[in-house]
Amino acid sequence: MKPKKATIHDIAKKLSITASTVSRALNNNPRISEATKKAVFKVAKDLNYQPNNIAAALRSGKSQLIGIIVPRINRSFFSSVIRGVEEVANTLGYGVIVSQSYEKIENEISVVNSLLNARVDGIMASIVDNKTENYEHYENVIKKGIPLVLFDRTTKEIETSQVVIDDYLGGYMVTEHLIKQGCKKIIHYTSDRTINIYKERYRGYIEALKDYNIPFNQSFVFKNNMLLDGGRDSTEKLLESGQKFDAIFSASDYAAAGAMQVMKEQNIKIPDDIALAGFSNEPFTSLTDPPLTTVSQFPIEMGQAAAELFFEILDSTKKKVIPQKTVLHPELIVRASSLKKGK
Amino acid sequence: MKPKKATIHDIAKKLSITASTVSRALNNNPRISEATKKAVFKVAKDLNYQPNNIAAALRSGKSQLIGIIVPRINRSFFSSVIRGVEEVANTLGYGVIVSQSYEKIENEISVVNSLLNARVDGIMASIVDNKTENYEHYENVIKKGIPLVLFDRTTKEIETSQVVIDDYLGGYMVTEHLIKQGCKKIIHYTSDRTINIYKERYRGYIEALKDYNIPFNQSFVFKNNMLLDGGRDSTEKLLESGQKFDAIFSASDYAAAGAMQVMKEQNIKIPDDIALAGFSNEPFTSLTDPPLTTVSQFPIEMGQAAAELFFEILDSTKKKVIPQKTVLHPELIVRASSLKKGK
DNA sequence: TCATAATATGCAATCGATTGCACAATGTTA
């Protein structure tokens, strides 16, 4: 009932040769004769031989595994990044271990540890927002000489290669687009936490206003949790405040969806009364009514880019690697939610 | 630049004891004195010792890793299932390796192989639709005595434990709901492939019609790829056909979204003219206008259930395990897209 | 024909943690 798996020794015994020869034959070592190779492969197949990567990993110190840490996997953005990483990694014979931090620093520390125990050959991570600025666990990874690449949610506190999109530019493009639609009083929803990505989008918003000579108004900026209910919240407060406005740029698609719901409930027409735009190009944004203007972050490409940076570090065994930063270009996706008539 | 990691031997040397003692101390073996344990833990910490799971895995034959295979990770349903699995697995000290089959049998075969090479302690999979009925790779897994659990997309051809939701019941509930809303001519969109889940939903549809004495009409059934464009396609064909109908039950939320788009373009009012319902409770369904009636499949719970079945198999080392089947109860989520006025 | 080169394979150590068995030191009992 438990058919013990065949090893190279079993193959060796069957052919009256040694395991070394079998190993070399399987690895297509030129020092082994064609005849022997052929015989080895045949017996391997007969015995249903399955190489034991663990043994090889122990010997070589390489597990051929990459650890990925994301806040949560069931977000289209992150799962798409992972997909991008996998595409590159699998081609090179690497597997991927996925871990989730659920936005909590304790979890992050513990999964970093588990990955190190599992002897991954490197780690790619989108970090959690962490007010205590505690990055020891990641610095520990670097200190151990294990390749580390950060993507999307990063910090300059950690000296390692990173991949981000130009969130500043994304924020700028959305704001500029709204301005060009004739909007002059543009509300901005941003995160109540201090993550790089939202800070940058906010900065883009401010700069675009400045460039078009529109005064910045602090009371136009609402902080929330960037989820659906946060967007609803802010929108209700906004409407109660009685402020006049003609557009909302939410740094998150989910919060934008919340805004859309509340406005519909109050019979505010989108985009005629208020133009609306989000950020991330989550799949649902093309399905809302009206479809939501947003910004694509090219998650698959981001994953691929991160994987490429990763393998660069991995390959440059010798010299100390200089941290690189890949910045992807975001793309404004204009949909009906922000298109004013006649424009 | 490459700080070679400390091993138990390093700790042993520092304390002038042997690696065996260190190993036992770290594992809290009662045969080791408290004093020695304390000393060992202290030195371990000083040396920044990180246990090498690979060595332990080789010795024990257990990698503490579970392989999960899904068609694609960037679907809310699958990523949520994975999340459910992780919750259980991590608690028990297991890690999870995620692989994607991209709906292709070749990929499926190859990832099963990679997982076996990585010496995962077991595999959980949602299989690809596979006309050739080629399940050798999975049978091979079972033959090797490696626990295998299938979820959602399964087949009875493979004799192993499974977790599914009662798709039949889900299909029945949706259809019944539409009937109770007064609909009599209910269109059904189903898959053009032969996956268990869609067949079951279809069967539920037929049974509900029968139970309510509504004649089944083959021309009311449309097969498509169950994606947005498939839904659009079928809806366009449906409208061109000139058939009268008062509801659409799509076995997929995405195809339902396609239907919604086409109907809006043609100024058909949902739900007043046509009631609409999907299946899966994808996150976007609550954001469409009108929000979409659908069926929740409880993906996180499905992941947990699958993990529990998995560990049952894993624990019952001795006796041959009898395949179990867990069937989860789906929940009808009624939203505006199917609510006729006055009902 | 003998020395040297080329070819094919074997030997044994190694990666790091675990564990059955042995054994020394101390304690306990009759």
Added chain:
DNA sequence: TAACATTGTGCAATCGATTGCATATTATGA
């Protein structure tokens, strides 16, 4: 005080694949 228990450690083998070095066999050249 002899015989046996208990407690704490050490020894050495093991998991399976890899690899530097040694060795055996055959081929080549002078």
